[in-house]
Amino acid sequence: MEKETYISDFNRDSIHTILLNNKEDEIEELFKMALNTRQEHCGSYINLRGIIEYSNICKKDCYYCGIRKDNGYVKRYQLTEDEVIASAYQALENGLGSIVIQSGEQSSKEFILTIDRLIQKIKKLSNNKLGITLSCGEQSEETYRRWFESGAHRYLLRIETSNEALYKKLHPDNLHHSYFARKNALEAIKKTGYQTGSGVMIGVPFQTPEHLAEDLLFLRDFDVDMVGMGPYVEEQNTPLYLYSAGLPSLQQRFVLSMKMIALLRLMMPNINIAASTALDAVNKEGRFEALKAGANVLMPNLTPAKHMQNYSLYNGKTRLSDNCQSLLNEAARFASSAGDKLRFNQWGDSRHYLLRTNKHEEVLK
Ligand code: SAH
Numbered sequence: 001m002e003k004e005t006y007i008s009d010f011n012r013d014s015i016h017t018i019l020l021n022n023k024e025d026e027i028e029e030l031f032k033m034a035l036n037t038r039q040e041h042c043g044s045y046i047n048l049r050g051i052i053e054y055s056n057i058c059k060k061d062c063y064y065c066g067i068r069k070d071n072g073y074v075k076r077y078q079l080t081e082d083e084v085i086a087s088a089y090q091a092l093e094n095g096l097g098s099i100v101i102q103s104g105e106q107s108s109k110e111f112i113l114t115i116d117r118l119i120q121k122i123k124k125l126s127n128n129k130l131g132i133t134l135s136c137g138e139q140s141e142e143t144y145r146r147w148f149e150s151g152a153h154r155y156l157l158r159i160e161t162s163n164e165a166l167y168k169k170l171h172p173d174n175l176h177h178s179y180f181a182r183k184n185a186l187e188a189i190k191k192t193g194y195q196t197g198s199g200v201m202i203g204v205p206f207q208t209p210e211h212l213a214e215d216l217l218f219l220r221d222f223d224v225d226m227v228g229m230g231p232y233v234e235e236q237n238t239p240l241y242l243y244s245a246g247l248p249s250l251q252q253r254f255v256l257s258m259k260m261i262a263l264l265r266l267m268m269p270n271i272n273i274a275a276s277t278a279l280d281a282v283n284k285e286g287r288f289e290a291l292k293a294g295a296n297v298l299m300p301n302l303t304p305a306k307h308m309q310n311y312s313l314y315n316g317k318t319r320l321s322d323n324c325q326s327l328l329n330e331a332a333r334f335a336s337s338a339g340d341k342l343r344f345n346q347w348g349d350s351r352h353y354l355l356r357t358n359k360h361e362e363v364l365k
Contacts, residue, residue, distance in 0.1 A: 010216070010263075010267050012210065012213045012217065015213035015216055016209050016213045018030065018259065018263060019209045019212055019213065019256065019260075019263075020209055027258075027259065030263070030293075031262050031292060031294070033262070033266060034261070034262035034263075034265040034294030035292050035293060035294065035338060037265050037294070038265050038269070038273075039339070039340070040269070041269035041351065042270055042296050045296075045335075045340055045341045045342065046340055046342050046343060047098070047272065047297045047298070047343050047346070047348025048095075048096045048097065048297075048298055048299070048300070048328075048343065048348065049096060049100045049133060049297065049299045049348070050088075050090065050091035050096040050098070050099045050100070050299070050301075051099070051100045051277075051301050051302060052079070052087045052088070052100065052102070052302050052303055053103070053303040053307070053308070053311040054078065054102065055077065055078035055079065055106065056076055056077060056104050056310050056311050056312070057076050057078055057104050057106055058104030058105050058106070059105055060104075060137070060171075060176060060177065061171075062177065063169075063170050063171060063240045064170055064204060064235070064238055064240045065238065065313055066312040066313045066314055066315075067311065068238060074237075074310060074312060075310050076310070077307045079303075079304065079307065081114065081118060081121070083304050083307075084101070085118075085122070085125065087304065088125065088130060089125070090324065091130060091302055092126055092130065094324050096130075096300065096344070097130065097131060097344065097348055098130060098131035098132065098133060098154075098347050099122070099130055099131070099302070100132075100135055100299060101119075101132065101133070101135070101136065101152075102135040102156075103135070103137070105136065105138065106137075107139060107140075107143075112139070112146070115134070115136060116147060116150050119151050119152050122151075123150070128151075131347035131348070132151060132152045132153065132154070133153075133195075133197075134147060134152045134154070134155050134156070135156040135157070138182060139185070144189055144192045145192050148194060153194060153347075153349075154194055154196075154197065154225075155189045155192075155195070155196060156197035156198070156199070156228055157185055157197070158200060158201075158229070159182060159186060159198050159199070159215075160182070161200055161215065162200065162211075162215045162218035162219075163215075164179045164180075169206050170204060170205075186198055190222075195225040195226060195272075195349060195350050196225050196226070196353075197225065199219075199227045199228040199230075200215045200260075201229070201230070201232040202229060202231050202232060202253060202256050203232045203247060203248055203252070203253030205240055205243035205247060206243075215229075215260075216260065216264055216267060219264060219268070220264075220267050220268055223352075224271060224352075225272065225350040225352045226273070227273050227274065228273075228276050229257065229260060229261070229276060230257050230276030230277070230278035231250065231253035231254055231278050231281070231282055232247075232253065232314075233278055233281045233282070233314035233315055233316060233317075234247070234315060235313065235314045236315060250281075250282045251282065251283075254279065254286060257278075257279060258289065261273055261275075261290055261294045262293045265293075265295075266294075268352065270352045270355065271352040272296060272348070272349075273294055274295060274298075274299060275288070275290035275297065275298050277299065277301070277317070278314065278317075281314060287331075288334035291331070291334065291335060291340070292334070292337075298327075298331055298342075328342060351363055
């Protein structure tokens with residue numbers, strides 16, 4: 001396939017064609033082009049964030065998710081403030097310049113104030129050295145603003161799918177799970193001033209390659225600064241598990257996810273793209289492979305070991321309780337084979353965001 005086919009003209013049809021193309025040499029070529037594009041536009045390094053899974057308590061009932069409210073098999077937990085602080089220190093000790101605080105969705109006053117306090121404490125204890133990304137679901141504009149003013153500067157809210165009809169099949173049909181509310185929340189995040197991240201699940205029941213092509217166009221048209229997307233991995237105690245038989249194999253979902261990452265890199269050369277954890281549920285070096293196909297962010301898990309297994313979004317996630325240091329060593333080895341280095345002690349902001357907000361001098365750093 002000619003380079004121009006990829007670069008010049010991304011539309012529903014051309015993306016669809018590439019997603020369906022299974023010629024191995026052409027897929028390899030796509031990955032190589034994505035790696036080159038990432039190195040040219042974002043540099044030859046991998047940004048690091050330590051992810052802290054704050055709580056698996058969730059008010060939502062998404063049909064695919066292992067920590068949905070109605071899943072009675074989950075042992076619910078919420079980290080104490082001291083546990084979060086200890087994880088933040090661990091990030092500093094390991095040279096991770098940023099953390100992500102992710103959580104099941106809650107909207108109580110207490111939750112909002114606790115997250116707020118944690119942001120302020122972490123900024124203070126690290127002398128502003130740790131960047132903070134939040135991934136705590138749909139909140140009011142006021143809450144997004146409060147957390148932003150306290151020092152969080154990136155927010156990830158996956159749209160999950162950009163197709164409203166498909167969204168309805170993956171979620172209960174009620175006000176709590178509205179496609180438009182989610183999209184509005186994403187807009188509010190951007191308006192507040194965050195580096196704004198979104199993403200989708202790849203290979204969910206009822207999803208077609210056309211949906212995935214539309215997802216990439218959605219992310220481009222929304223002008224996101226960062227993306228986390230990865231394969232759907234079925235989880236036993238969820239309603240969607242009933243539809244597992246008709247799914248593409250896990251390996252097929254993995255390749256599809258890699259292609260989505262590579263394509264998005266070509267479409268949006270200077271955004272941050274995470275090598276999402278779900279890639280490892282399919283292939284134990286999945287995340288590293290994604291770093292060679294356009295991704296540029298790796299997120300070692302810093303959730304305290306005793307709780308990690310309870311943040312069970314999907315089957316097989318628990319066996320990923322990797323030790324941060326050994327993950328970093330492995331990642332460094334992989335990265336160097338592609339001419340990349342891990343980037344320690346830096347926030348690792350999205351260049352796309354810096355340019356879109358006219359912070360050109362920061363880009364040169
Ligand atoms: N409450 C937060 C965080 C949700 S969990 C929010 O709404 O943003 C983080 C992500 O895990 C979700 O956005 C979803 O895309 C992903 N996820 C959930 N269940 C999954 C599954 N079975 N397979 C793969 N990814 C899943």
